[in-house]
Amino acid sequence: MLEIVVTLVILTLTFLPLYRLFSYGTQGTVSTVNETAATSYASDLLELVKELTFQDLKVCLDENPGTTEGDFRVYSGDDAIKAFFQSGLDFYEQGAETHSINIEGAMGHLRPLAQLPPMLYRQPQEGESADELKVSDDDFKRIMRIKLYDNWESSLKQTSNPSVDAWPEMGFVKTAYVEVEVQFKRSQGGPEASIFLSSIVSDTL
Amino acid sequence: MTKRKAITLTEIMVSILVISLLSVAVYKILSSVFTQFSKNTSKLSNVRTASKIFERLKIDIRAAVPYSERFASISGGGEFYKISENEDDPEKLTFYTNLDEHGYPSSEKTAKVSYTYEKPQTNNKNTGIVRRTLTPVEFTPGTDGALNIVEKAGATTEKMNELSVTIFDIKKVVPDGAESEEDTIPYLRIWLMVQGDEGPSSAALRAKNAFQLSSVLFPRFFEAAISQEEEFWQYKR
Numbered sequence: 223m224l225e226i227v228v229t230l231v232i233l234t235l236t237f238l239p240l241y242r243l244f245s246y247g248t249q250g251t252v253s254t255v256n257e258t259a260a261t262s263y264a265s266d267l268l269e270l271v272k273e274l275t276f277q278d279l280k281v282c283l284d285e286n287p288g289t290t291e292g293d294f295r296v297y298s299g300d301d302a303i304k305a306f307f308q309s310g311l312d313f314y315e316q317g318a319e320t321h322s323i324n325i326e327g328a329m330g331h332l333r334p335l336a337q338l339p340p341m342l343y344r345q346p347q348e349g350e351s352a353d354e355l356k357v358s359d360d361d362f363k364r365i366m367r368i369k370l371y372d373n374w375e376s377s378l379k380q381t382s383n384p385s386v387d388a389w390p391e392m393g394f395v396k397t398a399y400v401e402v403e404v405q406f407k408r409s410q411g412g413p414e415a416s417i418f419l420s421s422i423v424s425d426t427l
Numbered sequence: 428m429t430k431r432k433a434i435t436l437t438e439i440m441v442s443i444l445v446i447s448l449l450s451v452a453v454y455k456i457l458s459s460v461f462t463q464f465s466k467n468t469s470k471l472s473n474v475r476t477a478s479k480i481f482e483r484l485k486i487d488i489r490a491a492v493p494y495s496e497r498f499a500s501i502s503g504g505g506e507f508y509k510i511s512e513n514e515d516d517p518e519k520l521t522f523y524t525n526l527d528e529h530g531y532p533s534s535e536k537t538a539k540v541s542y543t544y545e546k547p548q549t550n551n552k553n554t555g556i557v558r559r560t561l562t563p564v565e566f567t568p569g570t571d572g573a574l575n576i577v578e579k580a581g582a583t584t585e586k587m588n589e590l591s592v593t594i595f596d597i598k599k600v601v602p603d604g605a606e607s608e609e610d611t612i613p614y615l616r617i618w619l620m621v622q623g624d625e626g627p628s629s630a631a632l633r634a635k636n637a638f639q640l641s642s643v644l645f646p647r648f649f650e651a652a653i654s655q656e657e658e659f660w661q662y663k664r
Binding site: 223226229230233234237240243248250251254255258259262265266270271273329331332333334336337338339341342343344345 | 429446448449452453460463467471474477478483485489578594596600602603610612613614616617620625630638639640641642643644645
């Protein structure tokens, strides 16, 4: 009888790695799902930010400094990102009457960003509120980092991107580097990971 | 009396019991592994299908021809862009974009892109389909610097998905607080959900496996989306 019990225990232990393999497979799928959703979010946000000019970004940064990490200003979470754009919009709205430059275009671009719809798990059905379906920062942490360059020459040195060297030296004098990171937490079921997308915003003066 | 070697009934019963227990364990493990594999594969297929449609849509929209007052008339009538929020209207989105006949971004060629969507019907696998029609167009000069848009021959229609798309929803959104459309830049909010017919046998599991993507885009075909500077260069070209 003892032999039988020992055999059973050994066999059970042999099957345990199979369960482990199976959980790795699931994590891979969850990771792909997360990456696809996060990349879509980050690329949309960057495309919207690229519509702004360097000056618009600078106004937002002056009004809402966020937190500082090295040379970067950091806005962590959906609400902080929206508040960043809202502060620029508030500034333009308050100074709309006294401003000598045409700020209608800037306000037109900032307003949708300040009201950017939240990331949702799925489309709300009838009678459902979008707030219930909001993707929490605990699951997908959205972080925007911005770095301003005073002139194109310094941005050339800092980016050390070989393709940038081929660009003409004149033209781009004020440049901002914008980076969006989305972190997935373990509560999503997959491994902890994150995606980065970045872009350059520049004014042609 | 000689003692013969034999297996007792008890031993046989215990062996059968052990084999049964092992068989049940192996069956459970294999069954859950195969079910999970099937679920994962079908989920990834849904993700790939949604991504493929979204990527194509984003490329088309980002290469959209910016609005200009120079576009005086369009052959056969029609609007410079069309977004239909009516669920029963199959033509969801139509606009002009700087793409060549193969669908690659081009600075010289222009095409009209039209996305149509056929809603899914129960027990009909050929529904829930998004189709993209690319029609080459040409801008021909009119009077006083105006441009006429003339459609050329060679329109192609591509079926975008094999798996059933259950939601394909495109809405033009004017942000709150704007006094009018001219006061702000409207944006497009797109929802797409793919729920394949294949994969887990249970409908409830398939529904759980559905994958949704949403996107917010600023298309250049909205009149308010183009700055005076862009309008100037558009005119110069």
